[in-house]
């Protein structure tokens with residue numbers, strides 16, 4: 001988003017935003033993203049530099065308050081209801097995260113909500129975090145005395161209590177919902193703010209609901225009246241997510257320029273996401289002069305949700321150069337945990353590609369990207385996962401799949417302890433691609449199974465070329481097997497058997513023509529799910545053959561040979577294991593025969 005292009009009439013008030021920030025606020029003048037240690041340090045400095053709290057004034061013009069409404073607007077997401085203990089846990093986490101204001105609920109909506117807000121106010125609203133920060137605890141109320149009484153009752157036990165009152169100002173809401181005239185709305189708004197002030201509340205937020213669609217000619221004077229009545233924060237909601245960033249930025253700039261007394265209040269944004277623009281609108285609002293931004297963790301909220309805390313905060317942190325040097329008091333290291341907690345308690349699972357906190361936000365599956373990441377992380381990552389407190393299972397966030405390349409596979413293999421290159425890597429890569437074509441994700445266990453199948457194999461004398469089987473309940477199973485010998489010659493055989501594996505083994509026997517006894521056969525699913533890799537292990541013994549001297553007893557024992565195979569197809573896996581054991585047996589070198597002799601013997605017998 002090109003914020004600098006969005007404001008049609010640059011307001012003189014806005015120019016102050018682009019002035020150089022006070023030097024003590026410049027946390028990281030380098031726009032390239034910070035790495036682990038510097039990130040931790042900058043997060044710590046953020047909270048140290050949070051300006052002292054006065055409801056209607058922020059001593060540092062570049063500081064932006066983060067108002068979290070996960071527990072109020074977030075809970076308005078269908079199905080997102082949280083229990084009171086869960087709300088308390090989320091509030092504690094939000095405090096740790098460093099939000100300035102926690103909107104803990106709508107106390108008039110139910111006795112349970114009132115109690116939940118009260119306990120958050122008493123506990124979280126009185127417990128300083130490391131560095132001394134205590135968040136403001138806020139409760140929402142309609143513009144009526146009953147709602148306001150309950151909200152005040154719920155939050156007043158906090159060290160910094162706030163009540164947020166709202167009433168709609170757009171004609172569409174006045175006519176069809178409230179059924180009130182503009183004069184009535186203005187009177188009620190003014191009277192209810194004054195009423196709240198009389199109750200003793202010093203920190204009052206007022207929202208003209210649906211401001212995004214409200215007539216400016218009504219909005220400015222109404223805001224002036226509520227400021228005079230005692231409102232300290234003016235929140236400008238784009239209730240239905242209708243505005244575009246340029247419009248919303250202009251709305252904030254216009255309110256700042258045209259509302260008398262606005263310097264005695266903080267302007268706030270509250271952007272819904274109906275057009276997917278909540279984050280962009282919020283940033284445009286901040287650029288235009290808003291110094292409180294209302295957000296929710298994971299962007300949950302009514303309908304399409306609200307501006308997401310993690311997106312807004314990280315955009316400000318990483319693009320402060322484009323947004324007038326603004327900064328927040330959020331310790332971004334707690335973002336990942338906050339996101340997981342909210343997902344867990346609300347049951348609202350976020351999409352994998354959700355910015356910042358989605359499962360894929362720091363994962364790389366394409367070969368070209370993985371190669372770039374292995375060479376330098378800045379090629380494909382604009383921020384570090386450490387910065388949101390995310391530790392990845394592997395350093396570069398590489399996820400192996402069908403679009404991965406050799407660089408990524410080799411890196412994964414070396415992580416697993418296998419150092420291979422050249423032809424060996426090519427062979428494993430070929431098998432890896434075959435599996436990845438069929439599986440969505442190739443796990444470490446899959447790789448281990450493939451590598452043991454590919455690397456820990458005896459010298460190849462016979463290799464599997466093709467296999468076709470039929471099996472079922474109508475009769476014997478049949479198998480057609482094509483093997484390739486050391487000289488490259490292909491041999492095909494068919495057989496029937498009691499099952500597909502039996503049929504395939506018999507077909508192989510008729511090609512290899514060396515009688516063996518199958519002593520053991522075991523199969524495991526290496527990974528979970530229908531597309532799991534099957535790993536097979538067999539043990540065979542050549543009839544009338546090799547003996548070995550037992551190391552302990554000195555007796556002559558008949559030698560056995562094991563083989564392993566892996567594939568997503570259980571019969572292919574079984575055949576690979578059997579061929580592997582046969583190769584080991586045929587390649588067995590005792591004093592009298594060399595591998596070459598064995599090979600000749602195989603070719604002769606085939």
Ligand SMILES: CC(=O)SCCNC(=O)CCNC(=O)[C@H](O)C(C)(C)COP(=O)(O)OP(=O)(O)OC[C@H]1O[C@@H](n2cnc3c(N)ncnc32)[C@H](O)[C@@H]1OP(=O)(O)O
Pocket residue numbers: 073076106108109110141142143144166167168177178179209239302
């Ligand atoms: C944009 C927003 O997110 S606003 C917040 C929305 N959140 C919620 O609504 C969740 C909590 N709400 C509730 O639990 C219930 O709606 C309650 C308890 C608040 C009210 O329930 P009820 O008294 O049964 O009223 P109901 O919700 O059906 O209707 C709302 C009433 O409030 C009026 N109203 C709506 N907004 C306001 C306001 N800001 N100030 C004063 N009155 C308002 C409506 O006009 C309507 O009045 P009416 O009954 O005279 O027609």
Ligand SMILES: CC(C)C(=O)C(=O)O
Pocket residue numbers: 073166207209210235237238239240270272
């Ligand atoms: C209560 C108000 C601020 C609200 O949630 C909205 O307008 O979206």
Ligand SMILES: [Mg+2]
Pocket residue numbers: 073237239270272302
């Ligand atoms: Mg809302």
